[in-house]
Amino acid sequence: MKTYNFIDIFAGCGGLSEGFKKNGAFNMLAAVEWEKPQVENLINRLSTKWGYSDATEKVMRFDIQRTEELFNGWDNDHEYGAHNGLDKLVGERTVDLIIGGPPCQAYSMAGRIRDNKGMREDYRNYLFESYLSVVRRYQPKLFVFENVPGMLSARPGGQQYVTDLIRKDIEASGYSIINDLKGFAQLDLSEYGVPQKRKRVIIIGLRNDLFLNAQEVLEEFYKVGLPKYKEQTKTVKDAIKDLPKLYPLTKITKVKGKKYSHTIHNNEGVYNHIPRYHSERDIEIFQLLTLDIEKGEYKYTSSEELKKLYTQMTGKVSNVHKYHVLRWENPSNTIPAHLYKDGLRHIHPDSNQARSITVREAARLQTFDDDYEFISSAGDNYKMIGNAVPPRFSEKLAEALIPILN
Template sequence: MKINTAARQAKLERVRGGSAPRALELCSGCGGMSLGMVSAGFQLLGHVEFDETAAASYALNFEPPVETRRAAWSLARDMVTSDPATLAREIGLDGDVVDQFDVLAAGLPCQAFARIGRSKLRSVTGDDEAYVNDPRAKLYQRFLQYVEAVQPVAILIENVPDILNHGGHNVPEKICQTLETLGYSARYTLLNAAYYGVPQMRERLFLLAIDSSLGFAPGFPEPTHAAKLPSGYESARTVALKYVPALGSHFGEIPRARQGLPEAVSVKAALGDLPRITEHFSAPAEMRRRKLTDRLPYASSTDLSAFAKKMRAWPGHKISHADTDGHVVRITPRDFEIFRRMKHGGDYPHASSVAETIFKEKLEALACPPQEGSEAWEVLRAKHVPPYDPGKFPNKWWKLNPALPSRTLTAHMGKDTYSHIHWDNGQKRTVSVREAARLQSIPDSFRFAGAMNAAFRQIGNAVPPLLAEAVARRLKRDLLCQPEHQAQEKADPEAA
């Protein structure tokens, strides 16, 4: 394990001299973490993303370090087969790669760690332990090789909480132990996005490390908002934290919201000004023709929430028009009436009960209803009742509560958006691409490559930019060696 002390000290002096920390991000996705890092004052010099569509979205929204190398900047790359020196040359950075990047960040693939991903692997392979041998679970080892090659002065990793309990192994603890041998002070903890101005109760692990010459361990941002997390979050935390060592752990205390903070951003505050969409049932042919890039005017431009203002005027991504894109939704006629009748916060068992009521009403309205169990009866039932077992899919559907933050968005939205049904009974639909982006705190000016399904997948995979910004601001403060009492920033009402 090598440590280039001279290169790191030169980087620290450069940052302390007022220059923006220069970042390389691995597994960048469409750029959620990058948006937050740029807002926190970091400079993006390079990124690596395996998915071609996500890499194309990244290129649409971020400028390459050398304009003439835009083609190289937009290429999809595999972090396993790519190396930082080759990447630096391809995007036009001159000199030794060890001198290029001050910060190394990554949103490592979570599918091998997340429990929902484990179930999918089990169903495909028939092996209960398939997730342990998933190659994606070993990518953190490749990340550590990048650390050796780049010699950053700061490191940022994001993942799902289940990475703390991966087949009985605490992966972040292993990473921190290795980083210590490379000359870093490292810590990890769990952060909930709702505490940082994101209208979503999204729990994620963050691991931070800084050069050990600074003489202290990195810290995590204090919450800016208060939220009452559902009871399930505490039980999930208990499972995730099972393998945190009792002694000598690198785990940092989970930040708690202090009294007096503003309430978490609600779904209605986040989405209330976006266009009202009814074409999926009033003019389905029009909806089928609509493209992701087609623009619609905002429903309102007055009495905007602070969050909506932020999404319309993100630093460096401010829009100058009265409309935005991304207003495509899935067309599922069978379920429109179910959506309308569902209660806020209703899950699939509730939706199934609503569907059965609708079916019963249809039967009673017939002059000569078919006999139960007959082919005609089954055909009619299928037109109104979804085929899923309520006992096996309790979380398959969920109707947004306008007064609360949303539940977690996932990459599965690329296949199914029923986990986020719009709260407005009159619109009776699942969320649009732009609404999903808002719930992830991705600004309205952000453009997505690909079609609807690809956009939903990118959004679900993204790090919420407002959460990334909070983490990056604290990391930058640590790099500048600013003590807590000297660096208290006044709350920005526009970020609320």
């Protein structure tokens, strides 16, 4: 089997590269990520699952904006230690593709709503420039640039659309992307076996000197090559129904100084299936909302009713509704990085359990295999899972790219 060498930029905990590794035709030369928990998890995964004995060297924890040091190495940095650099890791080998996507908060609609400047001044708007610096350095046959649909309407600094800036930089780097990004590159990942409503922009860049008919190749990829891997929609029930049930306790329990409001099972090899602590008030709200659906009454399905309930139960006022119960027979709503702060919009559909989803349930809705053990704090685990590309989709993406690489 022919193998293809790739570099993963903004690697996170490895959701995108996980799918490429599962394909079997791809070899990771290096991964770059700046957040420590994500790096630790990716190193652990590459070591324990994929047998990389050099994972601690291969996964580089560094700020990609410091591109010259990234390429050539750095010494005794107070935050990032020391490393020989990306050039040494790549060596004389050909880089066939580069994959990744800058942090999406600066492009997301939710991020713009929360930021009083609409994220216009957020430095993350410009991380694509660092990504393309790596592309220009190693001249892969193609690259994969993943992000949220909000990037298509983002205007950093209130001036040009970010897609115009990106396209200009890409073309100046000697690559082509599809002319109509909105028409072709916006994908619904629930069509690819991901049990979750998750729309993403997947931009494929082709090196001009290798693809003289780049637009034709790209249209074929988006119209035929990738869509042939679509499958029947998966639901919340498909994803999490078989996991051990976690019921509210009759009284709060402390274990090693930590409070628990729900049962903790010996999960028989299912990692990370431990519920958050919930107050009695929240448990009451969860039971009310889930029973409303189970009984078919649907009193609390509108935003207005959910906002009223929030005010009634907490005495606070919110402009957006805080609660959402997952539906057994539908895909989940999007699993976001924001899940690390609270789980009120990801309430388990079983009224008897009356809780938000666990790290393992979030991971399953993101299509991580159960043998991916997340080794950081629960908050960090939720965040990295929410930021990840679902491995089931990335595996299909990898398969669909092979004919182009060939």
